[in-house]
Amino acid sequence: MTAALSDHPTPPTIATTGSHHAPPPLPSLAVERALGRVRKPGRYAGGEWNSVRKDWAAVALKWCFAYPDLYEIGMSNLGLRILYEVINDRPDRLAERCFAPDVDLQDQLRAARLPLWSLETRRALRDFDVLGVSLGYELTYTNLLDMLDLGGLGLTTAERAEADPLVIAGGSSVLNPEPISDFLDAVLLGEGEDAVLEISDALERMGWHRRVRGPVGEWRRGVARAAALRELARIPGVYVPSLYRPRYDPDGTFEGLDPVTGADVPAVVHGRVAADFETHVHGIRQIVPNIAIVFDRAQLEVMRGCTRGCRFCQAGMHYRPLRERAPDVAVEAAQAILKATGYEEIGLTSLSTADYTYVNEVATTIHRLCPEANISLPSTRVDAFTVELVDAIAPGGRRSGFTFAPEAGSQRLRDVINKGVSDEEIARCAELAFSRGWSSLKLYFMIGLPGETMEDVLAISKICRRVLEVGRRHHGGRAQVKANISTFVPKVSTPFMWSGQDSTVEIEAKVAALRKTMHGQGLDLRWHSPFSSILEAALGRGDRRLNAVVRRAWRKGARFDAWDEHFSYERWLEAFEEEGLDPAWYAQRDIPFDQPLPWGHLSCGVTQEFLARDWQRALSGKIAADCHWGPCYNCGVPVATGFECQTGEDGPRQLLRQPEDVEPSGRRWRYVGPPGDPRRQVAGSREVAAHSWPYDLMGTDVQSKNAGLSGLASLVDAAGGESTG
């Protein structure tokens, strides 16, 4: 739906009749008893505002979105909010939700032999036609297995009965779905807004939603599973793993992937890009959870994609091309969302909201039109503009913590990872933030980055001390600098995907050395044990042989691996060993350029050649400027996605829709920067994002009580990113 439509929020009503397949919901007493014995039963009860309950008999194709993490995390995911509305807007289709049950409910379900149910109508997962699985994080894979098992489905595509739902995965982890390909019937690459409808159309056309009796009285569907999958594989962006077979050379290295006999499938599957991001907003009637969740606020995605080109960042490569919401569309949508949800806070989300061309005017206008609402900016970058912006929209708010992510301690290493920020800039930001009332700064760093030396590691403490000194000048002994250290994980579809992770010994030595230098009042160092990062890297860069490992680990009891209290690295090591594999080989080996990659047949738009060139630039310590303003690096996205890169008449480059695409009149967006914009003179240099932002924020009357920025970066990671398509 568009923003204009929702002048009055009315929860959809339930239709009354129909002849479609409608198994009964689970008995309510059984559900009540199970929920009476678990913590936070509100997670599993449904009944939220804007959740949609439809009459099953009146609806043909039924989706259930299964999110393999707790309700509080999954409900914060914007992709889920979007796709839920895209499907439920069609009267003849429905989408329900299901989240990974916590271990206490898992025990209750297994004891009572109750299947895992959907929140809306409390049907077992196996009663649906399609399970849409959101995979944003490798450490949720075992939760997916639990959900399939508890939902009553066959675990793998080979074990599933003809009548079982299709399991279709999406999200950023599916850029390499090979380690769990056995458990997935199909994978949707890229953004889902258009593709879920195409998949639904195809399945309905084939009769997938119809149930018929088979020769021995068993339930089947209107079309055979294998035939349905072959048909789905013809939809752009859909990858059906079972139609390909991998080859390995004798020493176990991946050699290539071949289509199975007779399969008419593409050699390379390209990710989808939503066609109308600039002008249409999906996800207006966002579900308002009854219990507190991680991002308990309305969300409006103002920009998708990012062209800063940080070399470790998967999302920055995955969600290209960069698209910005037209300001009038954004403002109208924000009003509609606030009205439809009753939320007191709206987040303007994107991978880097301060880069959104219209962030100032959109935030100001939203504030003027909805003075009661707080506005928050979750993902921000290190520069003066960010500080001023946050200060401006939260003048009376808490000044408890401000978060920056310099990612690396030394200038040299920040150039290697292409995080274009200098020590001086960090100090300048700190100066601004401390002077505007914040007394505590949180800085995020990674350890184990490619080419990192001990000197780079120790530079972390240098920059922290420098920032602390600035803070002391403003706040004396009250000033605090908290450094959060995580272990670098090479992600597929980034220039760093060929780079191996440091060994745990190296990581621990680096952290120990850093720890020695980080004593003192006002300095705080936090870091996570590197073992879950090894697993993340191994699963992220893995091949199909890891399917057996995942299954073994799950059988040994692995679940909620992202949660420290449940994670056991020993369990995973055993599982690897029993399959004759080594997680270190997957995580820590530098992959030669000429070696075929197990995920090489899946593309999100940027080409492998571009990534390789950028990796070479990284090795020689050269930065690449933000191509929104700087030169073109020929990343391949325009060719793969049908979007076109155009150089503006007066300098800056930008991505514009191709002229033949239909655009609603008056909404066509094209950036025309203000004359004399200082960014143009410095385009291409590292100073691009520096202190010279043209808007005078301090002169505006923006007011918002709680921008609530502290700790957000870590939560974004935990929730698998906010802007999944």
Next chain:
Amino acid sequence: MSESKQRWRLVFARDDEARFLSHLDAVHLWERAFRRGEIPVATSEGFSPRPRLIFAAPLPLGMLAEHDLADLFLAERLTHPDLRSRLADGMPRGYRLIDLHDEWVGGPALATRLVAADYRLTLLGVSPDRLAPAAGALLAAASLPREKRREKRVTAYDLRPLLLDLQVREDEVAAGAADGVGVPAAGLWMRLRNSQEMGSGRAEEVVAALADELGLATAAAVREEETPQTETPKDERRPAEARALTPEAQDAVAPVVEMVRSVRERLWLAEELALRDAEGRPAAPSRLPSRV
């Protein structure tokens, strides 16, 4: 703080959809409902002002309600039909507005007028025949010493003066429940005192007292304040595909008295229900004509 210009008494019911909300969750839910309905709610004093919606008594997580009360203070006067339609626009799922009437803004706080509450529930794991003598014993007792736990503090108190009436019933819900789960079931009805001095009676405490009387355990009831982490032992092994249970889970499903389908039937205000003093037996309810 905004000045309260009008005070509305909300009479509402809570249905299954909102059953598993804690009191705090419910408060947030109502606040959003007021924003959706664009209702000019007066706010409280303080650093973070909250909308002035005062519940007569928090509704425990897991419990339904048929006649609960709350006072809503408005910063601007609204007519009855206007407020009713604005509430209807954004009413939280699982809550039903039964009645709405204008109260004097300066009147006494709702909670101070509350004297009693009626509860109806089903007990699984015990038959009506077995339960009836236990209920009789509770009513015949002079005192019922019990312990109240709040976080780590334990205080002793007497449940007996809070228990005004207790009846065992063979209702249809109980019979249906018994069929469904293969254990005996009995219906239970009780009237519990709400008192400024003595505190308020809790249905689950009465059930626990009954279970003690019968020598049975109670199933772990859901409590809002509980947030323990049930750690899974690291060495837990899940046999291949066998889906075995942890010992804790087996305990959790062992035969016990279990409270289900619990409903708060009605909250009683002093002017609606005259109670005799603390020694126990309730006066015949003087059901005043409702102001509905």
